[in-house]
Amino acid sequence: xxxxxxxxxxxxxxxxxxxxxxxxxxxxxxxxxxxxxxxxxxxxxxxxxxxxxxxxxxxxxxxxxxxxxxxxxxxxxxxxxxxxxxxxxxxxxxxxxxxxxxxxxxxxxxxxxxxxxxxxxxxxxxxxxxxxxxxxxxxxxxxxxxxxxxxxxxxxxxxxxxxxxxxxxxxxxxxxxxxxxxxxxxxxxxxxxxxxxxxxxxxxxxxxxxxxxxxxxxxxxxxxxxxxxxxxxxxxxxxxxxxxxxxxxxxxxxxxxxxxxxxxxxxxxxxxxx
Ligand SMILES: [Zn+2]
Numbered sequence: 001x002x003x004x005x006x007x008x009x010x011x012x013x014x015x016x017x018x019x020x021x022x023x024x025x026x027x028x029x030x031x032x033x034x035x036x037x038x039x040x041x042x043x044x045x046x047x048x049x050x051x052x053x054x055x056x057x058x059x060x061x062x063x064x065x066x067x068x069x070x071x072x073x074x075x076x077x078x079x080x081x082x083x084x085x086x087x088x089x090x091x092x093x094x095x096x097x098x099x100x101x102x103x104x105x106x107x108x109x110x111x112x113x114x115x116x117x118x119x120x121x122x123x124x125x126x127x128x129x130x131x132x133x134x135x136x137x138x139x140x141x142x143x144x145x146x147x148x149x150x151x152x153x154x155x156x157x158x159x160x161x162x163x164x165x166x167x168x169x170x171x172x173x174x175x176x177x178x179x180x181x182x183x184x185x186x187x188x189x190x191x192x193x194x195x196x197x198x199x200x201x202x203x204x205x206x207x208x209x210x211x212x213x214x215x216x217x218x219x220x221x222x223x224x225x226x227x228x229x230x231x232x233x234x235x236x237x238x239x240x241x242x243x244x245x246x247x248x249x250x251x252x253x254x255x256x257x258x259x260x261x262x263x264x265x266x267x268x269x270x271x272x273x274x
Contacts, residue, residue, distance in 0.1 A: 048152055051138060052262055058136040059255045063248075069132040070248050073240040075100055079122055080233045087220050087229065094119055120214035124192060126232035127181035129239045131174050134167040134247055159257040163250040174243040177235045182228040191215050191225060 009017040078100055085091045097119060139160055142148050151157045185192040195211035219225055259265070 048150075049262070051142070051151075052156070052258055055136065055138040056255075056258050056262060056264065058138050059251065059258060062133060062136060063251060063255065065133045066244075066248055066251070069244050073236075073244055076122060077237055077240055079119070080126065080236060083119060083123060084230065084233060087216065087226060089220060116214070117212040120192065120212035123214060123219075123229065124183075124185045124194075124212065126229065126236050127178075127183045129174055129178040129181060129236065129243075131171055132244055132247070134171070134251075136163075139164065153257065153261050155257045156254070156261055159250070159254040163247070163254045166247050166250045170243045170247045174239055177239050177243070181232050181235050184225070184228060184232065187228060188222065188225045191219050191222065 005017075005021060009015075009021060079097055082091070082094060082096045082100075086094050142150070143164070148157060148160065151160070185194060191214060193213040197211055219229075
């Protein structure tokens with residue numbers, strides 16, 4: 001219809017009307033494109049906030065699962081120092097271990113206090129370097145589809161990349177350390193007595209130890225054992241401080257960036273024990 005009108009105006013040499021028609025067409029196309037752009041932008045914003053909401057849930061869940069490592073592993077390190085001093089005859093007993101915040105030990109809520117079995121189990125498990133959970137399904141989905149750059153917030157993008165890189169590095173490190181640690185009860189079977197309690201292992205909260213018994217006096221006199229234990233303790237320290245804590249710190253930073261974007265605030269208690 002507009003073409004017929006333009007043709008008529010050209011025939012009539014009504015150049016003002018031709019210019020007006022042209023202007024109307026241009027404005028019409030412009031408005032059409034703008035509306036389409038606004039709709040696209042709105043759709044992207046909606047899928048972004050949907051994505052960030054899912055990412056936030058993943059982060060909170062992962063932090064809950066990692067809490068078992070974040071609190072338990074540093075406590076293990078403190079306990080290792082006390083046990084080392086005891087085995088090196090620098091202290092007479094292990095009573096100092098009871099001063100640790102024992103309630104934070106994984107699985108301890110299922111037993112009473114730091115029993116001898118718990119201490120002995122801790123010695124043996126200096127070689128048990130499990131890789132903590134570190135997967136955020138929403139992030140994995142984004143990475144596998146090559147859409148990380150679709151995240152509008154540069155802060156979240158950077159925090160996510162940083163977390164993913166740290167996780168890769170940490171996992172490689174843990175696997176390398178684990179290979180070089182000595183499983184003490186297998187290597188020094190005369191120093192341990194173990195009876196299985198058939199606990200149901202809970203991956204997220206740990207399990208109490210089986211019935212363990214250690215011959216401390218024989219351990220104190222066994223130089224190869226003391227060397228292997230010392231090396232395990234040193235590796236456990238690397239595992240905790242370089243394999244676990246940096247990933248948890250990056251996860252906290254990512255959580256903070258997502259909270260800022262979604263304007264979520266948590267109470268202090270929730271942040272302390274995410
Ligand atoms: Zn949050």
